[in-house]
Structures are given as C-alpha cells and as structure tokens.
Amino acid sequence: MVKAEGVHKSFGHVEVLKGIDLEVAPREVMCIVGPSGSGKSTFLRCINHLERINAGRLWVNGHLVGYREKGGRLHELRDAEVAAQRRDIGMVFQRFNLFPHMTALENVVEAPVQVKGVGRAEARERGVALLERVGLADRVHNYPNQLSGGQQQRVAIARALAMEPQLMLFDEPTSALDPELVGEVLDVMRGLAADGMTMVVVTHEMGFAREVGDTLVFMDDGVIVESGDPRSVLTDPQHERTRAFLSKVL
C-alpha cells in the first residue's frame, strides 16, 4: 500500500529525513513513534505530498507520489493530479483542522460533494451515518467550537472517511486532547483497524501501538532506528536509543 525507498527531506539546510525505507501492507496498522523532531510527522506529510521529498521514491498503491516517471526522468504532477492522488488518502491532524464555518455534518459532506461530485442528499445521508459511527449522532448540526476536542477529532475522522480512502494517516491524533478525551478517539481508531483500514499512525500512545498496531517503527533524528512487532519492540528493544526513549515514555 505504501512503499518508501531512501526518502530524504530537507527544510533549507536542515535534513529532517535521512533515508526512510519502509513498506505498509494493505490492512496493516503501522504506528510510528519517536522523540519530537525525529521527522515522523514530516514523513507522514510526505505520504500525501503535503511535503515534497528531496530524494528517494515514495509509492502509494503502486503510484509514485507527486511525480510521474517518464523516459527515465521525474516529472512533477500538476495540481489537479496531486489532488486526485490525495482523494484516496485520508488524513487526521493533531489540531483537528475542522472547517470552523461549517457544522459537523457540513464538514463531512464538503469533500464528497465538492471533489467527488456526490449528490447532496446522498452525501448527507452517508455523512449522518459516518457521524453515527464515530458516536456523534446528536452533534450533527453543531459547529466545531461547540464540540469538545475529542468530539472535534472524531468529526475530523468522519470527514476523512467520507472520501472512502484506502489509507488513513493520523498525525498525533490525540496529542492535543485532554487526557480523559483520548480514549474516545482511540476507540474510533480501534474500530477502524478492526474493519481492516490501512493506517499509518504517528502517536505517543504506546498502549494503542501495542494493542492495535501490527508494526511499530521507532524513528530518531530522521532515520528508522528499529521496527517490528510492537509487543517485542516495546518489551525488548534492540537499540540503545529505543531503550532510552521508551524508558522516558513508558
């Protein structure tokens, strides 16, 4: 589903990603952990081309992200083509980024109607069903500022799901939440994983990674230090850096 080969990314002179190689299989849940500044969010943003990579190759569903290879050269994709690639990739942000001028339902309906051309009535029906699925049937007509952080994040998940993505990216989805609200968001994500959604989750929730994740990737300083089965990585880390990090967060 996702394949990265030697992905490099620099902001000016600062090299944030120093060669990332990994592969995410369909229906796999991959959790990426690591200290802040390790490049895990940047890598996630590269997957749907919110950031442009400087070297290496990145494929989603067999398609090169952001480029077309023709005659041995890479050609940048036009905006419309990039937008088309993003349709199949849902993204959930740390700070929700809900559209504040729209109700929960309007947030969910917006992209299917505007991007996919789904009829308004049909989109609303599906939107209500999605909001029910994330447990917000009674908050359909609320604006984001009338919702708690956990509710907002669940609307954001419903909004991403409305595009029927094949892959979901989560960028620290619970980091901006009050502790007692983390659980409700993780529950929704757990449900998604159980339904077979392919997910890449940047997170600090080690419990979630252990319980739901198929793979755990530990990143530090722009490289993957260690990866493997979450239970074995968390209980028996092979590298000193992993051990040092885990001793601080567990």
Place this chain on the structure above:
Amino acid sequence: MSVDQSTPPAPPEQIRAVPVRHPGRWIATAVIAVLAAMFIHMLATNPVFQWDFMVDNMFSDPVLRGARTTLIMTVLAMAIGILLGIVLAVMRLSANPVVSGAAWVYIWFFRAIPRIVLLFFSASLGALYSTYELGFPFDQQLMDLFGFEGDWRFLSLDGNDIFRGFVAGLLGLALSEGAYAAEIVRAGIQSVDPGQAEAAQALGMSRGKTMRRIVLPQAMRVIIPPMGNETIAMLKDTSLLIAVPVTNELNFQLRAIGSRTFQVIPMAVASILWYLALASLLMIGQHFLEKRFSRGFGNRETRQQRAARRARDVGSTH
C-alpha cells in the same frame, strides 16, 4: 442536575454591600446634558436653518435622482472594486514573482493617486485616444513585418463617448477601490490558519476550491469590518464625481439648490442628513453580513440546534 431533594440545603446569605459611588459620572452627565441642550436650543432658535425650506427641498426630484445615482455608484464601484481586490490579493500571494509584482505595482499606483485626480484623468481618456479598439496586440507592427495590409481589430469604441459621465466616474472609483480592497482581502486570507488549506488539500480539493469554499469564507470575518469602512468612504467619495463631471449626484444637487436660492446652510444640513441616512443604511447591511459570516465563531445556537434541543427536552419529560 440530580440534586438530592430530601434535604434541601439552606440558601446562602446574599451579599448586600454598599456600592462604590461615582460622582465623576454624575458631573459628566450634567455637563453633557447642558451642552446637548445648548445645541438643540441653537438648532431651534437660529432662523438661518430654515427647517421648513430644508424639508421642502431635500426630497425634490433632482435630489432623489441624485441620491439614487450616489447609491448605485457606491454599490457598483464597491462590487467591481472588491472583485478586483480578490483577484489582486490572490495574485499578490502568488508564488510567481511576476504575477505578485504586477499586483504590487497596481496597488502601489492606485493607492498613491488621489481619487479626485483619478476621476479627472479617467474623464480625459477621450483626449488620450479618440477611439479605443480591442484586437490582437501589436497587430499593425506584426502585419507590417510580414508585409500584409490591414489590422486584427474587432471592437472599436469612441473614447469621448465612453469616458464621460457615469462610466468615467465608475472607472476611476472602482480602479482606486480595487487597490485598497486588495490589501484588505490579502490581510483576511493571511489571517486564516494555514492548517485549513492543508486539511482541504488533504481531502483532495483543488487550490481554487480550497480558496473559494474554505479560505475566503473564513477570511470574510476579518474582511467585512474594514470593507464596511471602505463602503462608507466610497459613499462619501461619490461627491468627488464633480471632477468628471457627474452632476446628477446627491451632494451636487443639494448644493445647486442652495446656491440657486441663496439658502446655503439649510441645504448643507440636508446634505449632512442625507449622508447620515445612507451611511446608516449601509451599516445595517454590514451588520447582517457580519452575522452571516460569524457562523461557527460565536456561541449562538443555530436553528437546527434549537429545534434538536427542544425535541430532546420534550422527549425527556415523558
């Protein structure tokens, strides 16, 4: 909500404190009352105001026609100016330095030139070229180069016919407004959290849709108050149309009556009252626009929410 009803707690003793006295406020009130009384007394007793004459003349046909021109000119100049401003603001924020630079030059130029100078100039465009033609750029030069006769032009307009009166005035005011509107719209766009555009793009929305559906509606909250200022300024600046000249405009018509009848003060007061009334009208419009675009930012309940809450309340009593 579920307080134990069996042992009602004793209500706490309410505080009854002596309030702080504010003698300064009473003194200020007295001073203002006296000044207001003096002002009203002056209005009522000075015969120069000629109230009957003013009321008789401030609604005459030419004045009403002038008021209509003033309002239409204000609305059209603002509409064109705002559209122009949105285009210029998007250009200004473009990654292409030539596009952004062109918008900068436009804004630099039109903000620097006084409106009365612009109006005078746009009225004189007929003197610059007597005919204005639309066609292929440098067509005659190109034809000469390849040894052909003739030109590639498909629309020809008489300059003196076009650039006078209402059109010249509208051109000058709208072009000038475009520059100010551009800066206001740019500030509005930049006030929107970049995460909003990111979220829209992550959903697969194009740049244009992201701007129209997500960024601009949120920018409107920041744009409307200064744009209200601009609209009221435009209402007043229609009195500059005398530079074109456009004479069927409110201020000119009122002054004309004043000088014809030697009743300058009553007609000047009529002018003040007219502009006050029209500006108030525009402020009402602004109020409703602000309300419309503040959705999701206050704590107001929406209609659907109120209905849903009532339904819940009714349901819970059964």
